[in-house]
Amino acid sequence: MERLQEGKVDTLVMSRDLERSGAHCRRCGFFLARRDGSCPYCGGELDRRVDLVEAMIRLAEEQEIVLEFVPAEALADLDGVGALLKF
Numbered sequence: 001m002e003r004l005q006e007g008k009v010d011t012l013v014m015s016r017d018l019e020r021s022g023a024h025c026r027r028c029g030f031f032l033a034r035r036d037g038s039c040p041y042c043g044g045e046l047d048r049r050v051d052l053v054e055a056m057i058r059l060a061e062e063q064e065i066v067l068e069f070v071p072a073e074a075l076a077d078l079d080g081v082g083a084l085l086k087f
């Protein structure tokens with residue numbers, strides 16, 4: 001998630017049944033997988049229960065990242081989402 005927002009992801013691989021909620025910073029707009037405390041980047045207040053999957057897809061589209069959906073078993077080791085990074 002952090003890497004995606006830093007613009008370092010080339011291809012994002014998600015399992016088809018992925019459901020993930022997280023938090024969204026009200027001040028700087030960062031999306032976070034964790035939901036406790038405040039934003040680690042700016043200390044802002046967090047909106048909880050944000051749909052991270054939808055947010056990831058939107059970010060990927062904005063950055064023209066390739067999105068690939070695969071069966072859940074393929075990403076079981078990666079907790080449902082993986083990314084191929086740019087070098």
Ligand SMILES: [Zn+2]
Nearest residue numbers: 025028039042
């Ligand atoms: Zn923030």
